Amino acid sequence: NFRLPKDKTGTTKIGDLAPQDMKKVCSLALIELTALYDILGTEFKQQKAVKIKTKDSGLFGVPLSLLLEQDQKKVPGTKTPLIFQKLIAQIEETTLETEGLLRIPGVATRVKGLCQELEAKFYEGTFNWENVKQHDAASLLKLFIRELPQPLLTVEYLKAFQDVQNLPTRKQQLQALNLLVILLPEANRDTLKVLLEFLQRVIDHRDKNKMTLKNVAMVMAPNLFTFHGFGSKTIEQSEFVMAAGTANVMRFMIQYQKLLWTIPKFIVNQVRKQNTESQKKEKKDKAMKKLLKKMAYDREKHEKQEKAPNDTDVPQGVIRVQAPHLSKVSMAIQLTEELKAGDIVARFLSQKSGNVQTLKKEEVFLYEIGGNIGERCLDDDTYMKDLYQLNPNAEWVIKPKQS
Structure with missing residues (x-):
């Protein structure tokens, strides 16, 4: 059973870093993933899809980015489609203890009718959810995922997700999945996360609903891994061969989701290194430009004047923490090992x-x-002295997390 290694400088989860650092993380993850597949003799190639005509409004069969765009006008800041959230809520509202939940399909004609009715009434708020039976809601949820014109795991990386099953060790399979999750666009990653968390809650009731991790993975894998838009029959022909393998990949995604949504320490350290290098380069460039010399001199002088009182204010081994949103807005904190x-x-x-x-x-x-x-949001178990030694020039601010 794989666990996150405890790191004194804190675990960095996806969503903890500033966008400019996350961009660097993605570039590094792509290099790392290509190298990992290369070493293991598995070809890693970003796929291209044939063009598919897509709907530009509605619920089912609408591109995820477009769906989110229209939903954010109604609920600013929402990270996953409203219909997706509502279907999960509808399934959970009854009870997660229903035997065969997600496995037993709803009645096909009824599901088709509900689908049409939702398209017409969902956004108007006139749809009657009391008519929706639990198995129908589960079928609609799976239909929503299957009907996405581009797969939830994206055209670019779907084959790489499928190929995870060919990597020789569990550790390498999880490394590859971790890097692939990092590479997903934000909308896809957020939607996948909500789905996997829901699936885990279903599994938590396995004593009653008989839906074990293996069962849920078998039922859900075809919805995420089947895509007919590559314009080649090779993928379709090997679907049966792939089914058991993708169910394993699905199982890992559910079982290790917490681990998969973290950014490996070596990648965060490489980002720090890149930032340090670009800061050095910037300093050199500034020094070389004659026009900026005077400005640089004035600024240094100004900074020295500003820093002077603070240097005596904060002694060695002490950090100044700002908290503009709290009643105590600033505090000097003595760093200790613990x-x-x-x-x-x-x-x-x-x-x-x-x-x-x-x-x-x-x-x-x-x-x-x-x-x-x-900028990096720290987890509560970050040892501050170790982190201070890693980044002595940082500022420390307490604030609410941006939604």
């Missing part, structure tokens, strides 16, 4: 004041900003 990010947040939250909006512990996080990273 001090963690969660301890600092807790210390700030214990300083209550009546005139500031009360924020709960799960709503605010400590961020590492600047130095050799753009």
Whole structure:
């Protein structure tokens, strides 16, 4: 059973980094994935799809990005399609203990009728959800995934996801899946995450619903892995051969989803290295430009004047943490071997004041900003002294996580 290795500088989850750093993570992940497949003698090639005529509005058979665009006008900030969220909620509303949930299909004619009715009434809010039986909702959910004009795992990477089963060891299979999840577009990744979390909740009731990890993977794999848009028959012909293998890949995705949604430490360290190098290059470029010399000199002088009082203010081994949203807006924190990010947040939250909006512990996080990273949300178990040594020029800010 694979677990995340404990890292004193904290686990970095997808979504914790600033967009400019995440871009670098994706470039590095692509290089890493190509190298991994290459070493193991498996060809890694980003696929191209034949052009398919797609709908430009509605629910079923609409490209995911387009669907999200129209949904965000109705619910700003939503990360997964509203119909997708509603179908999952509808299945869960009854009970997840129903025997054969996801395996037993709804009545085909009824599902087809519901599908048409949803297309007409969902956005108007006039659709009557009381008419939808649980097995019908599960069938509609699977239909929604299958009907996406481009597969949820994307045309580019679907074959690479399928080929994970050909890698020799479990460790390499999980490494490849981790890199593939990182490479997915945000909309696809967020939708996949919500789906996998839901599937795990179904499995949690396996004693009653008889839907074990293996059963759920077998039932769901064809919905994610079957795609007829490559314009070649080779993939269709090998579908039967592939079925058992993709069910294994599906099983890993459900079982190890927490691990798959983290960014490997070596990639985060490479991003830090790239940022340090580009900062050095920037400094050199500035020094070479005559026109900027005076400005650079003035700025340095200004910075020195600004820094002077602070240098005496913050002694060695102490960091200054800012918390603009809390009643205690700034605090000098003495670093010790055992001090963690969660301890600092807790210390700030214990300083209550009546005139500031009360924020709960799960709503605010400590961020590492600047130095050799753009911005990174820290997990509570990050050892601050170790991280400070890794990035001594960072600023430390407590703030709510952006949704």
